[in-house]
Amino acid sequence: MDGEVFIGHHCPACGSTIGVAAGVGGPLKCPGCGGPMQAASGGPPTRVLANVTCKGCGSRFGMISVMGSDEAKCPSCGVSLV
Numbered sequence: 001m002d003g004e005v006f007i008g009h010h011c012p013a014c015g016s017t018i019g020v021a022a023g024v025g026g027p028l029k030c031p032g033c034g035g036p037m038q039a040a041s042g043g044p045p046t047r048v049l050a051n052v053t054c055k056g057c058g059s060r061f062g063m064i065s066v067m068g069s070d071e072a073k074c075p076s077c078g079v080s081l082v
Helices: none
Strands: 003-010 017-024 046-053 060-067
Touching: 003 046, 017 046, 017 060
Parallel strands: none
Antiparallel strands: 003 017, 046 060
């Protein structure tokens, strides 16, 4: 199966914005209303961290996305990932 990673997309129908989402076998659909997602022009900047290990608890993550000016923190213990 082919898969795609979508970064910084928004839904024009309900206004939802996603940082990172993966899609398999078709266009990306909104997790809120099921409408088609579009690339967010002028949307919040999105940073993606790949293959990260938390210095606090040792948790490993294949991919973490951070939107806007938020700091990338471990979802398990809250320690900064950068």
